[in-house]
Amino acid sequence: EAGVTQFPSHSVIEKGQTVTLRCDPISGHDNLYWYRRVMGKEIKFLLHFVKESKQDESGMPNNRFLAERTGGTYSTLKVQPAELEDSGVYFCASSQAPYEQYFGPGTRLTVT
């Protein structure tokens, strides 16, 4: 069975540009999560989808971040416009039940 996949694996963009990250969860998993690790800090929660609905978006840093999960399958996370402090590794995770979350390999975002 395929695991959680994320695209791209790396992205280098300039400050002010837009970037869209994609996550494909494990097939059949209704729960999809986005997390982020900024250098030197712990991994932090961004938001949680149940199917196509946002269950919890309390971790989204500001309105430059927009997450969608149309149709309840894959999800996108768009950062517009990107700032230097957005650099980090963005992880997606999916699960059937909340306590068993499977992580994707992450997207390493560098904003210059």
Add this chain to the structure above:
Amino acid sequence: RKEVEQDPGPFNVPEGATVAFNCTYSNSASQSFFWYRQDCRKEPKLLMSVYSSGNEDGRFTAQLNRASQYISLLIRDSKLSDSATYLCVVLSNTGKLIFGQGTTLQVKP
């Protein structure tokens, strides 16, 4: 105060050593606890869940002390392949995972 606190290390130990990691959490209402392992530039992977009665999986033993809000992981007979960052993780009542900063283990030959 961070919700989950860990000693970042690094812990440098020889092969065959026993090493213990500790973690404290701030929310006394937390119900589910885990240790994840993260290799360099990889995603976190679930190592084991932590139960009040303590649980063991081969060379790994996890313990939970609810009164002290303290979680531990013991690794016996360390292998080179155990070198990684070990993340203490608490599940919130809303379903999100709350991570500690991680403890780095380096096992030397």
